[in-house]
Amino acid sequence: MTWAPDQTRATNMPGMPAMAQAYARWVNAQGGIDGHELRVLTCNEQNTPAGAAGCARRAVHEGAVAVVGSYSQNGRAFMAPLEAAGIPYIGGYGITEDEFTSPLSYPVNGGVASLVAGHGMQLAESCRKVSLVRPDTLAGDQLTKLLDSGLKRASKRGAVDIPAVEDATEYTAQAARAKERAGSDGGCVAAVLGERTQTFFDSFRRLPGSSGGAQAADEGSGGGEDANGSKGSKAARGVRISSVLGSVGQPLIDRTGGARSPFEGAYVTGWYPEADDKSWAPMRKVIQEQAFADNRVDPTDAGVQTTWIAYTVFRQVVESLHTDKITAARLSEALDRGARVDTGGLTPPLRWMYEDLLGASDFPRIVNRQVTFQVVRKGRLVAQKPGFVDVGATVGAAG
Structure with missing residues (x-):
């Protein structure tokens, strides 16, 4: 069955x-x-x-x-x-x-544990501060600990925890708080809300000064290029958005405009190789x-x-x-x-x-302790770095 x-x-x-x-x-x-x-x-x-x-x-x-x-x-x-x-x-x-x-x-x-712990490791490479928007549930409570375990492996401070109702129809208040707490200088807003992740980022992109993801230097891909392959600098960095597979995936990116999607430039942690x-x-x-x-x-x-x-x-x-x-x-x-x-x-x-x-x-x-680090470039989820990343020690520290 x-x-x-x-x-x-x-x-x-x-x-x-x-x-x-x-x-x-x-x-x-x-x-x-x-x-x-x-x-x-x-x-x-x-x-x-x-x-x-x-x-x-x-x-x-x-x-x-x-x-x-x-x-x-x-x-x-x-x-x-x-x-x-x-x-x-x-x-x-x-x-x-x-x-x-x-x-x-x-x-x-x-599982979601490896994705979120791995996501902390992925964001630690490129984000100065991180806001995490997650369901206000018992399962959601654990996501903060998992993300923090990944961030702290790179000696980064823990994420700002922003619980939200799982089936809300809009998230303006949470989006505004997440953006403010992440800061405009290299901050990242991560949302792990399942199918409601799209709803959250719809609210996020309507905030003054928010246009989506491709503003930050993609340090994790090695070489100072932004998510579209253009040269960037730390001085020009804005708020970056991110999530994990299952909350954001290629079907959602396609439905919301492909290369013009609000997810363009977003960091995403997955379990498997890129879809192509x-x-x-x-x-x-x-x-x-x-x-x-x-x-x-x-x-x-x-x-x-x-x-x-x-x-x-x-x-x-x-x-x-x-x-x-x-x-x-x-x-x-x-x-x-x-x-x-x-x-x-x-x-x-x-x-x-x-x-x-x-x-x-x-x-x-x-x-299976492996995850993949991906990024949205030209409307496609592609590898941010090649191969798998072992998150066993990170999940173990959180669990």
């Missing part, structure tokens, strides 16, 4: 179940997985605890052998039914604490063949990408079993005994044995 919220007032991820269905059509057209037909069930999680629990109970009732590549903010609601039935949760989006604590969860990325990286070619080929007319399946969307990686894990583990009957117990046993997965460069090789786990108190199940 693959689940995600759709048509709700908060974050929606319709591309994840759609990608799962496209993957099933593709793999079954090739003869299945090690001779097994792949049948994918999908469920609208509805962004509610009741919806998440309902999807999990349906997975149990219908005999799903795994929940793969899914999104939910309601970890406690869905994880208990899965644990009771012994169903592994493979490659969740990484939004809840339960995904990094449950022994039946096998995450493929470092050649490592994504197999996924793009599957989308082209099986979901070309389905506008829910955007290859630049982090949810779609996570689902692709999660099904890559599922497929390789099933193939390693060489058995006529696939069960949830056999899958989790194979994962616990050291099944190793190669994702073709989209992540480091993945394995979930004890020695592979990060072991941070709040995030013990993290095995």
Whole structure:
């Protein structure tokens, strides 16, 4: 089963179940997985605890052998039914604490924790002061600590913490405070509000003197160029905007004007290589063949990408079993005994044995400690620096 919220007032991820269905059509057209037909069930999680629990109970009732590549903010609601039935949760989006604590969860990325801790490291290279606008929730409270852990690794002061209502229709007051506290001389305003991040930056760009992101010298790319590749200087630096993948991504940049988007010049921390990286070619080929007319399946969307990686894990583990009957117990046993997965460069090789786990108190199940530093240039998310950045020590210090 693959689940995600759709048509709700908060974050929606319709591309994840759609990608799962496209993957099933593709793999079954090739003869299945090690001779097994792949049948994918999908469920609208509805962004509610009741919806998440309902999807999990349906997975149990219908005999799903795994929940793969899914999104939910309601970890406690869905994880208990899965644990009771012994169903592994493979490659969740990484939004809840339960995904990094449950022994039946096998995450493929470092979750929001690694993004925000890494974002602190990214901003520390180029920002004198940082304002963080984040949800006024228990989960949002932890974001400040994570961002600060990244900033402080570079001996920078902690961010100004600005909590905001998660589903507000405008954020003028928070935007004004964030801009003022960041300062106009090399300051950065980071917003991590999920789908409401666009709403926040709409409010931000309406403030007097705010025009978006491409004002600062892009020191992190090495060489004093701004986000558009033009030479800049510290004296000319203004307020820079930033966020993490999932709150800002290529689909949002495209919807808001591409190169004319208010996100032009913004710093973004991601889990995976930039969307134009050649490592994504197999996924793009599957989308082209099986979901070309389905506008829910955007290859630049982090949810779609996570689902692709999660099904890559599922497929390789099933193939390693060489058995006529696939069960949830056999899958989790194979994962616990050291099944190793190669994702073709989209992540480091993945394995979930004890020695592979990060072991941070709040995030013990993290095995992928890598993030990527990106920046919006000419309307495209591109690498700010090549390769991956290891944030394990930073997350560990915060957790």
